[in-house]
Amino acid sequence: MSNAGIKFTFLNRICMIKHKISLTVNGQKTEAEVEPRMLLVQFLREELSLTGTHVGCDTSSCGTCNVLLNGIPVKSCTTLAVQADGASVTTIEGLAGHDALHPIQEAFRDQHGLQCGFCTPGMVITTKGLLDRNPKPTEAEIRDALEGNFCRCTGYHNIVRSIQQASGQLSSS
Amino acid sequence: MDKRKEIFPHGIPGHNLGEIEREIPNDEPPAWPINDKLKVVGKRIRRNDALAKVTGSAKYTSDIQLPGMLYAKMLRANVPHAKILSIDTSKAERHPGVRAVHVFTSDDEGSKYQDVKYAGQPLAGVAADSLDIAKEAVALIEVEYETMPFVIDTEEAMKEGAPLVYEEPIGEQTDGGDVGVTHDGSEGKGNLRGPTTSSFLGGARGDLDQGFSEADVILDRTYRTQVHTHVPLETHGVVIDWKPDQMTVYASTQSTKGVRDGLASYFDLPKNKVRVICEFMGGGFGAKHSAGTFGPMAAELSRKSGRPVWLMLDRKEEHIAEGNRPNSIHHLKIGAKKDGTLTAIQQKSHGTAGVALGAGVGRIAQGLYTCPNFSTEQYDVLTHAGPGAAWRAPGNVQGAYGLEQAIDEIADMLKTDPLVLREKIDPSEVRKVLRQRGAKSFGWKYRPPGSDTGRIKKGIGVAQSTWPRFVNLDSTVEVKMYSDGTVEVRSGVQDIGTGTKTILAQVVAEELGLKAEDITVRIGDTIFPDAPGSGGSIVTGAITPPARNAAYLVKQKLFNQVAPQLETEPSMLTVSDGMIMHKEDASKKISMRDALRRMRTGQIEASASRSDDYGGFQQPWGLAYGDLGSVQFAEVSVDTETGFVKVERITAAHSCGRPLNISQIESQVNGGVIQGVSYALYESRVMDNKTGHMMNANVDQYRMPYAKEIPDIDIVLVEEYSARSSTDAYGIGEPANIATAAAVANAVYNAIGVRLYEIPMTPASILKALNKVEQ
Numbered sequence: 001m002s003n004a005g006i007k008f009t010f011l012n013r014i015c016m017i018k019h020k021i022s023l024t025v026n027g028q029k030t031e032a033e034v035e036p037r038m039l040l041v042q043f044l045r046e047e048l049s050l051t052g053t054h055v056g057c058d059t060s061s062c063g064t065c066n067v068l069l070n071g072i073p074v075k076s077c078t079t080l081a082v083q084a085d086g087a088s089v090t091t092i093e094g095l096a097g098h099d100a101l102h103p104i105q106e107a108f109r110d111q112h113g114l115q116c117g118f119c120t121p122g123m124v125i126t127t128k129g130l131l132d133r134n135p136k137p138t139e140a141e142i143r144d145a146l147e148g149n150f151c152r153c154t155g156y157h158n159i160v161r162s163i164q165q166a167s168g169q170l171s172s173s
Numbered sequence: 174m175d176k177r178k179e180i181f182p183h184g185i186p187g188h189n190l191g192e193i194e195r196e197i198p199n200d201e202p203p204a205w206p207i208n209d210k211l212k213v214v215g216k217r218i219r220r221n222d223a224l225a226k227v228t229g230s231a232k233y234t235s236d237i238q239l240p241g242m243l244y245a246k247m248l249r250a251n252v253p254h255a256k257i258l259s260i261d262t263s264k265a266e267r268h269p270g271v272r273a274v275h276v277f278t279s280d281d282e283g284s285k286y287q288d289v290k291y292a293g294q295p296l297a298g299v300a301a302d303s304l305d306i307a308k309e310a311v312a313l314i315e316v317e318y319e320t321m322p323f324v325i326d327t328e329e330a331m332k333e334g335a336p337l338v339y340e341e342p343i344g345e346q347t348d349g350g351d352v353g354v355t356h357d358g359s360e361g362k363g364n365l366r367g368p369t370t371s372s373f374l375g376g377a378r379g380d381l382d383q384g385f386s387e388a389d390v391i392l393d394r395t396y397r398t399q400v401h402t403h404v405p406l407e408t409h410g411v412v413i414d415w416k417p418d419q420m421t422v423y424a425s426t427q428s429t430k431g432v433r434d435g436l437a438s439y440f441d442l443p444k445n446k447v448r449v450i451c452e453f454m455g456g457g458f459g460a461k462h463s464a465g466t467f468g469p470m471a472a473e474l475s476r477k478s479g480r481p482v483w484l485m486l487d488r489k490e491e492h493i494a495e496g497n498r499p500n501s502i503h504h505l506k507i508g509a510k511k512d513g514t515l516t517a518i519q520q521k522s523h524g525t526a527g528v529a530l531g532a533g534v535g536r537i538a539q540g541l542y543t544c545p546n547f548s549t550e551q552y553d554v555l556t557h558a559g560p561g562a563a564w565r566a567p568g569n570v571q572g573a574y575g576l577e578q579a580i581d582e583i584a585d586m587l588k589t590d591p592l593v594l595r596e597k598i599d600p601s602e603v604r605k606v607l608r609q610r611g612a613k614s615f616g617w618k619y620r621p622p623g624s625d626t627g628r629i630k631k632g633i634g635v636a637q638s639t640w641p642r643f644v645n646l647d648s649t650v651e652v653k654m655y656s657d658g659t660v661e662v663r664s665g666v667q668d669i670g671t672g673t674k675t676i677l678a679q680v681v682a683e684e685l686g687l688k689a690e691d692i693t694v695r696i697g698d699t700i701f702p703d704a705p706g707s708g709g710s711i712v713t714g715a716i717t718p719p720a721r722n723a724a725y726l727v728k729q730k731l732f733n734q735v736a737p738q739l740e741t742e743p744s745m746l747t748v749s750d751g752m753i754m755h756k757e758d759a760s761k762k763i764s765m766r767d768a769l770r771r772m773r774t775g776q777i778e779a780s781a782s783r784s785d786d787y788g789g790f791q792q793p794w795g796l797a798y799g800d801l802g803s804v805q806f807a808e809v810s811v812d813t814e815t816g817f818v819k820v821e822r823i824t825a826a827h828s829c830g831r832p833l834n835i836s837q838i839e840s841q842v843n844g845g846v847i848q849g850v851s852y853a854l855y856e857s858r859v860m861d862n863k864t865g866h867m868m869n870a871n872v873d874q875y876r877m878p879y880a881k882e883i884p885d886i887d888i889v890l891v892e893e894y895s896a897r898s899s900t901d902a903y904g905i906g907e908p909a910n911i912a913t914a915a916a917v918a919n920a921v922y923n924a925i926g927v928r929l930y931e932i933p934m935t936p937a938s939i940l941k942a943l944n945k946v947e948q
Binding site: 035037042045046049050051052053054055056057058059060061062064091092093096101105106108109110112114115116117118119120121124142143144146147148149150151152153154155156157158159160 | 220238405671836837844846881883
C-alpha cells in the first residue's frame with residue numbers, strides 16, 4: 001500500500017500539469033485548461049454541464065457517451081479532452097437549435113425508440129453519424145451501425161424503426 | 174363506505190366477452206367500456222417523457238450537479254472472506270482535495286469492523302473535489318485483513334465442511350421487490366437455508382407416491398441456470414445533500430418510498446426529513462429498490478463534509494455488488510398418464526444468491542398446470558459472492574426454464590405435439606386464447622425433434638408462463654386542476670422507464686375528456702403521496718385506478734361549481750373533447766378551460782388510494798392473485814459445425830388486462846424477450862473459484878446482444894377484462910421475460926434432437942452436446 005502511495009504522488013505530479021485546449025462545442029468556441037488525464041466525457045459533463053452525454057461503462061462497449069468529433073461518432077469515455085483540442089464537438093444538446101427537434105430526435109419520439117432513455121443520446125448521435133455518411137441505410141446497415149450501442153430496456157426494434165423514419169423510409173405514426 | 178353496483182365488461186373480446194356486476198365504492202367512477210370505445214386509453218400515445226430523453230435534457234441521478242458538490246468513491250474488499258484487523262485512512266484524509274472519509278463499522282461486540290463476506294463488499298468511502306481525487310484517495314486507504322477460507326461454487330458450498338458464510342442465523346436479506354422466493358433464513362445446516370415448501374398458492378398437496386404409481390411415464394431431470402446480472406445502463410447511485418432540516422436524496426431507484434424508508438430507518442430520522450427524488454432513471458429490472466450501502470455512505474459523507482455528495486457506482490461495482498439473478502440447480506420429477514394428464518410433480522432446487530437469500534425457483538411448477546400431487550423443496554445456498562436481488566419475475570424465470578422443458582420432454586415421451594399437451598393440462602382460459610392466437614400468428618406446425626437435415630438445422634419451441642395480478646393498496650394519487658386550465662397528476666411513484674408517467678396522463682385524460690398531452694404528470698418525489706416500488710409488475714394495476722378515481726372526484730367537484738351556471742344538476746353533466754356538457758341538452762355546455770377560469774378558488778384537487786379489488790379478490794397477504802398469462806413461440810437455427818445458435822423469431826402472446834398504451838406494452842415485451850434470449854444464449858457471471866473475484870465484471874466480456882443479434886418479435890396482445898378495478902389494467906414487465914429462455918431451449922432441442930439442460934447455450938456447449946450424440 002505504501003508503494004501505491006509513492007506511485008500516486010508521482011502520477012499526481014504529472015497529472016497536475018494542465019494543458020490548454022481550444023475547441024468548438026455545439027457551435028460555441030471554448031477554451032479550458034485541463035489535466036492530461038481528463039476524459040472528453042468528463043470535460044463535457046463536469047466542466048460544461050452537458051450531462052446529456054452519459055457514461056454507461058468504461059470499456060467502450062455501451063455507446064451512451066457517443067458524441068460527434070469533427071462529425072464522426074466517437075466514444076467520449078475513451079477520448080481524452082486534450083485529443084479534442086482544435087476539434088469541433090457536437091453533443092446531444094447541440095444536435096438541433098433551441099426549442100427545435102432534429103428529425104432523428106423527432107423519429108425516436110414518434111417510434112417509441114426508447115424506454116428508460118439512458119442510451120438514447122448515444123443512439124441519436126450514432127444515427128446522425130450513420131445518416132451523414134449513408135442517408136438511406138438498409139435495415140442491415142442500421143443494425144450494423146448500432147453495433148456499439150447497448151440498449152438494455154426496449155430491445156432495439158423500435159430504435160431501428162426510428163432510424164428508418166429519420167431517413168425517410170418509414171412514416172411517423 | 175357506501176357501495177353501489179355497476180356492470181363491467183368481463184372476458185376476452187372475440188372469445189367470451191360478457192358482462193359482470195360488481196359492487197364498487199360509491200366514490201369510484203362507473204365502468205369504462207372496452208378499449209375500442211375509449212379515446213385515449215388503449216391507444217398508441219407518444220410518451221410524455223420522450224422530449225426530455227431525446228434532447229438530453231432529462232436529468233438522471235448521475236447528471237445531478239449541485240453547488241459545492243463532491244464526488245465520492247467507495248473502497249471495496251479485495252478478498253472474499255476475512256476479518257478486518259485495521260483500516261488506516263490517514264493518508265487518504267491528507268490527500269489534497271479530500272473533504273470527508275467514512276469507514277463502515279460494526280455494532281457487534283468484539284470487532285470494530287464488519288467481516289468481509291465477498292470480494293467487493295464496501296468498507297469505506299471518500300468524498301473529494303473530483304472523482305479522480307476520490308479514486309486516488311481510496312487507493313491510499315490501508316486495510317489489514319486476516320483472510321479466511323471461502324467458497325464460491327454452489328455445489329462445493331453445499332458440502333459438509335465447506336467454509337461457512339454465516340455462523341449465525343440470518344434474517345430476510347432480499348430486496349423489497351422480491352416475491353414468492355426463498356425467505357426462510359432462520360434455520361439451516363452449513364450454508365443451506367430453507368427449504369421453502371410453500372408459497373401463497375399453498376404448500377404440498379395430494380400424495381406423491383400415489384401420483385407416481387398412477388403414471389405411465391415418469392421424467393426425472395435436473396436443469397441448470399447461471400448467475401445473471403441486471404446491467405442497467407445507469408448504475409446504482411445517489412446524490413445526497415444532507416442539510417440540518419432535511420436530507421435530499423436524488424436516487425436512481427425503482428422505489429422512492431423504499432429509499433426514503435431505508436435511509437430514515439438507518440439514520441433514525443422521521444420520514445418527512447428524508448426527501449427522495451427520482452425524475453428519470455436508467456433501468457433497474459428489480460435491483461434498485463433500496464438505498465443499498467452506497468446510500469448510507471453518501472449520506473455519511475455529506476454529513477461529514479456539509480456538502481452534497483455524488484456517489485454513482487462504476488460498471489464493475491455494479492456487477493459485483495448490486496444484485497444478480499441467482500443460479501439454479503432445479504430437479505423435477507414429473508409423472509404423466511398416456512393421455513397427458515399430470516399425476517405428480519416433485520420439485521427440489523438449490524441456488525445461490527451469494528451472501529443474500531432469494532434463490533428459490535418461484536411458483537411456476539406449483540401453479541401453471543393441473544396436477545393433484547405436488548411438493549417442493551427450495552434451498553438457498555450461501556456462498557462468498559455478491560448478493561442477489563429481485564430480477565424480473567424473481568425465481569419464475571429459472572422455474573419456467575426447468576418446468577417448460579420438462580413438459581416438452583413429456584410431450585416427446587408421449588409422442589405428442591407439446592402445444593396439444595398443454596391444451597390438455599393447462600386450466601387457464603386466458604392461455605387457451607393465447608395459444609390459439611399465438612400459434613396462428615407464429616404458424617406453429619409441430620415437427621419431430623432433430624428432423625431437419627443439413628448443417629444448419631431449424632427448430633421450433635413453445636413455453637408458457639403465469640404471473641399474479643399483484644396490487645398494492647398503499648398507492649395514492651392526487652389530481653389538481655388550476656384556474657389557468659392546467660391539470661396536474663402527482664404521486665410518489667417513479668417511472669423506471671416503462672412509461673408509468675404516460676399511462677397516468679392517459680387515464681386522467683380519458684376521465685376528464687382531455688388529451689393525454691393536456692396532463693402534466695409530476696411523479697418520482699416523496700413529497701407527493703406514497704406509491705409502490707416498480708417491481709412485480711405491480712405499478713400499473715396499483716396506481717392507475719387511484720389516478721382515474723382522483724380525476725373522477727375532482728371532476729365531481731368541478732361539476733358542483735359548473736351545474737348552477739348551466740342551470741342543471743351536477744349528475745346531469747359529462748365531459749368530452751375538452752367540454753363540460755349536459756347529458757341530454759347539447760345547448761348547455763362550457764369548455765373545461767372556461768369552467769376552470771370561473772372557479773371560486775385558484776385550484777381544486779382530490780386524491781384517491783387504491784381500493785380493494787372489486788369482487789373480493791384480496792388475499793390475506795395483501796395481494797390479489799390471478800393469472801396474467803403468456804405463451805411464447807421460438808424458431809431457432811443451429812449451425813451444427815460452429816455451434817452457433819440464432820434465434821430467428823419469437824411470437825410472444827400476452828395478456829395484461831386492459832391494455833393502456835399499445836406501443837409501451839410492445840416496448841416492454843420486446844425488452845423482456847430480448848433479455849430472455851440473452852439469458853438463454855449469452856449472459857453469465859464468471860467467478861474465479863480460486864480468488865473469489867468476478868472475471869467478467871464489465872460489458873465487454875459479459876456478453877449482451879447488440880441490435881444485430883436479436884430475433885424478429887411478433888407480439889400478439891390479448892385484451893382481457895376481469896373487472897377488478899376502475900382501470901382493469903396490469904403491468905407486463907415480468908410476464909414478458911419468464912417463458913423466453915425455455916421456449917428457446919425447446920426450439921434448440923427441436924432443431925438438433927439433443928437437449929442441453931443448462932444455459933447459456935454457448936457454441937461450445939452446443940458442440941459438446943452434439944459430440945455426445947456422435948459417440
